[in-house]
Every structure is written in C-alpha cells, then in structure tokens.
Amino acid sequence: MPSIEDELFPSTPGKFKIDRSNRQLNRCFASTSTMFLWALFLIALTASYLSFQSFVDSGSRYLTASWGGIQWEKQVRTSAQIHRSGGISVLVTGATGFVGSHVSLALRKRGDGVVGLDNFNNYYDPSLKRARMSLLSSRGIFVVEGDLNDAKLLSKLFDVVAFTHVMHLAAQAGVRYALENPQSYVHSNIAGLVNLLETCKAANPQPAIVWASSSSVYGLNEKAPFSESDRTDQPASLYAATKKAGEEITHTYNHIYGLAITGLRFFTVYGPWGRPDMAYFSFTRNILQGKPITIYRGKNRVDLARDFTFIDDIVKGCLGSLDSSGKSTGSGGKKRGAAPYRIFNLGNTSPVTVPILVDILEKHLKVKAKRNFVEMPGNGDVPFTHANISSARREFGYKPTTDLETGLKKFVRWYLSYYGYNTKAKLEQ
Numbered sequence: 359m360p361s362i363e364d365e366l367f368p369s370t371p372g373k374f375k376i377d378r379s380n381r382q383l384n385r386c387f388a389s390t391s392t393m394f395l396w397a398l399f400l401i402a403l404t405a406s407y408l409s410f411q412s413f414v415d416s417g418s419r420y421l422t423a424s425w426g427g428i429q430w431e432k433q434v435r436t437s438a439q440i441h442r443s444g445g446i447s448v449l450v451t452g453a454t455g456f457v458g459s460h461v462s463l464a465l466r467k468r469g470d471g472v473v474g475l476d477n478f479n480n481y482y483d484p485s486l487k488r489a490r491m492s493l494l495s496s497r498g499i500f501v502v503e504g505d506l507n508d509a510k511l512l513s514k515l516f517d518v519v520a521f522t523h524v525m526h527l528a529a530q531a532g533v534r535y536a537l538e539n540p541q542s543y544v545h546s547n548i549a550g551l552v553n554l555l556e557t558c559k560a561a562n563p564q565p566a567i568v569w570a571s572s573s574s575v576y577g578l579n580e581k582a583p584f585s586e587s588d589r590t591d592q593p594a595s596l597y598a599a600t601k602k603a604g605e606e607i608t609h610t611y612n613h614i615y616g617l618a619i620t621g622l623r624f625f626t627v628y629g630p631w632g633r634p635d636m637a638y639f640s641f642t643r644n645i646l647q648g649k650p651i652t653i654y655r656g657k658n659r660v661d662l663a664r665d666f667t668f669i670d671d672i673v674k675g676c677l678g679s680l681d682s683s684g685k686s687t688g689s690g691g692k693k694r695g696a697a698p699y700r701i702f703n704l705g706n707t708s709p710v711t712v713p714i715l716v717d718i719l720e721k722h723l724k725v726k727a728k729r730n731f732v733e734m735p736g737n738g739d740v741p742f743t744h745a746n747i748s749s750a751r752r753e754f755g756y757k758p759t760t761d762l763e764t765g766l767k768k769f770v771r772w773y774l775s776y777y778g779y780n781t782k783a784k785l786e787q
C-alpha cells in the first residue's frame with residue numbers, strides 16, 4: 359500500500375525527504391493539515407497564473423524592454439523628421455552595430471529622418487554599442503532599445519511614424535560563432551526577419567526595405583568573381599545558410615505582398631568603429647598586446663583571401679540602394695502590383711590575402727605580429743571571396759574608392775584613439 363506521502367508525490371520518487379518517524383501519531387494530523395495546505399497552494403498557484411497571463415496579455419513589452427508612452431513617442435517622431443526636400447524617413451535596425459551606426463549618421467547628415475532599433479546584445483562588448491549610440495544621440499538620432507522579435511514594438515513604431523524605408527541591418531553576424539550558438543542565428547536572421555517583414559507587410563503605407571545579406575551566400579562556389587546570378591546553394595556555414603534563407607524569405611514577401619526589397623551582399627566590411635570579433639580588429643588588439651595571432655591557411659597551404667570592403671564605400675552603397683529602391687505596392691497586407699526585388703554585391707573587387715592584411719597592420723601599428731599559421735579548421739570559412747559589382751554600379755553608381763592600405767590606416771588611427779593608446783608610449787614598450 360502506498361503511504362500518504364507517496365500518494366502526494368507519486369511522480370517524484372526520491373526528490374523529497376520525508377520524516378518517517380512517529381508515523382502513527384502524525385498520520386491523522388498530517389492528512390488534514392496537508393490537504394488544507396495543498397488547497398491553499400493550489401489557490402495561490404491559480405491566482406498567480408491568472409495574474410501572470412493578464413500581465414503578459416497587457417503587453418509583453420513590459421517583460422523585455424521599456425518603451426512606449428507620450429515622451430517616448432515624441433522622441434521617435436522627432437528623430438524621424440525629415441530635414442530636406444525629397445528626403446526619406448528610415449527605420450534602421452541594428453543601429454548601434456558597425457554598419458548601422460555609420461549608415462544612420464550618413465542619413466542624418468544629409469537631412470533624412472532616422473530612428474534606430476537595437477537590442478544591444480552581448481555578442482561583442484556592448485560598451486562599444488553604447489559608445490556608438492552616444493554618437494548617434496549627439497546627432498539627434500533616437501535609438502529604441504528592443505528586439506526584432508517584439509511584434510508589438512515594431513507595429514507601435516509604424517503606428518507612430520509612417521517610415522518610407524527600413525534599413526535592416528540587425529542580425530547575428532559572424533561565420534564561426536554559429537558553431538557555438540546556432541540558435542542565435544535562427545532567432546535574429548530568420549525569426550526576427552520574418553517578424554519585421556510581417557510588420558512591413560501590414561504597414562500602411564508599406565515601406566521599401568533594404569537589408570544586409572552576405573558574401574558568404576556564395577559558399578563553396580569556385581567561379582570568380584562572384585556575380586549575383588551565380589549559384590548560392592552550397593553554404594559553408596549556418597550563418598551563410600540563414601542569410602541565404604533570408605534572400606528566399608524576402609523574395610516571398612515581395613511576391614505575395616508587393617514589398618519593394620533590396621538585399622545587399624556585403625563583402626567583409628571593415629573600418630573605424632568596427633566589430634571586435636572580426637579578424638582585422640582582433641589581430642590589431644593582439645598585436646598591440648604582444649599576443650600571437652592565428653592565421654588560417656587553406657588546402658596545400660594556400661593563403662585565404664577576402665574582398666575586404668571599407669565602411670565608407672558600404673555606406674555609399676546602402677544610401678544608393680535606399681534612393682533607388684522603388685516603392686512597395688501593397689496596402690492592407692494585399693499586393694496591388696509588382697514591386698522591385700533586387701540583390702546586389704557590395705564589395706571592393708580586389709581580394710587581399712590574410713597575411714598581406716597582417717603586413718599592412720604591422721606597418722600602421724609599427725609592431726611585428728607573432729604569426730601562428732594553422733590549417734583552416736572546418737568552421738564555416740571559405741577560401742576566398744571576390745565581388746563582381748557591375749550590377750550595383752549600373753543601378754546606382756556604386757564605386758568603391760578605398761583600398762585596404764588606406765582603409766586600415768584609418769581604422770588603426772581610430773583604434774588607437776578609441777582605446778586610449780598613447781601611440782608612442784604604448785608602441786615603444
């Protein structure tokens with residue numbers, strides 16, 4: 359026969375320690391008082407569940423970020439105001455990211471309205487994102503703290519402002535991090551993207567969307583340079599696969615709902631205020647600290663190469679894409695006619711090997727790197743990238759003008775100043 363305790367906790371054998379002494383004496387008392395306690399417990403549980411539900415229903419926003427209210431709406435509206443004739447009003451997602459912050463500043467500089475959105479995640483040092491945000495704030499750009507997956511927040515933003523464009527740059531970046539945290543790529547690059555598209559589809563008027571795809575979609579493609587019409591069905595990393603999926607997903611929204619969409623395949627963007635997880639940035643940090651750097655090599659000791667593209671050139675490409683995006687045609691979630699669907703490479707057209715990148719850094723930093731060559735691990739890397747940019751040139755006059763030598767010089771100058779290096783003192787150590 360099971361004891362009373364066993365009946366109360368039948369599914370948790372061994373989990374609760376029960377005092378089995380004085381059994382006879384306690385049994386009667388235990389059965390009434392325990393039942394009473396359990397009744398109380400169940401009532402409390404039901405009450406707290408109901409109040410939790412109503413809390414969730416009344417706005418999931420309270421559980422994540424703080425937004426909303428008259429003052430907040432005023433800040434959003436003011437930031438979105440256009441200050442030039444023929445200007446646009448842009449929601450920039452990932453606004454405190456590397457590319458997002460530069461694009462936001464460039465838009466604001468020419469008089470466009472800009473509202474930023476960013477979740478300030480800690481994929482890399484969030485203090486760098488906060489510093490970029492301060493820069494944006496000093497130029498009158500308001501950044502909303504929130505996640506792409508927060509549907510209520512996104513639709514609220516479109517209630518407050520009739521954005522003409524969305525510059526979608528929020529993403530889980532990085533090729534190799536996908537081995538560590540695959541779900542974050544699905545969360546941002548797939549689920550977040552769909553959430554944003556759902557909001558844009560329902561908005562009235564619908565905005566035109568320009569978003570960041572990636573050179574990595576060319577994957578194991580061997581034909582060079584890479585053209586937009588080349589095959590992109592052999593991704594080498596989950597990151598690449600989610601960007602490729604993004605291209606298919608955006609095509610669907612263009613096809614069904616008439617959203618004007620432009621996807622930009624960025625080629626290894628670098629420059630001041632860059633991403634600390636990228637090779638040129640982490641190499642700089644290690645070289646200055648006297649630590650070794652790991653340089654991957656391909657099969658037969660072939661050096662890896664990238665079509666490194668300077669941030670200012672990418673910004674010009676983003677603005678050119680926004681200006682030539684065409685209009686979405688849908689309203690009330692229904693398509694009224696065909697809308698543009700475009701994909702462009704934004705690269706530099708002159709690949710440079712990683713060891714040469716290190717040579718240039720050594721020259722600007724005036725410090726020798728401790729090079730540690732390692733055979734390329736199976737981590738999602740591809741041997742080389744090389745953009746054909748003739749489509750972007752034709753469509754909106756895209757023409758990169760900064761070579762790696764010049765661009766890295768600007769990066770190093772920024773790095774030394776941002777991280778407080780007294781150049782002479784530190785470098786002579």
Ligand SMILES: O=C(O)[C@H]1O[C@H](OP(=O)(O)OP(=O)(O)OC[C@H]2O[C@@H](n3ccc(=O)[nH]c3=O)[C@H](O)[C@@H]2O)[C@H](O)[C@@H](O)[C@H]1O
Nearest residue numbers: 531532533572573574624625626636637652653654662739
């Ligand atoms: O074009 C893109 O779409 C992508 O560009 C960027 O990816 P990648 O081209 O891989 O840049 P990055 O990491 O700087 O590695 C550069 C080179 O250094 C090599 N590399 C890297 C690290 C290291 O420790 N050693 C090394 O040799 C490495 O093997 C590679 O050959 C963005 O991060 C990505 O988010 C995406 O936007």
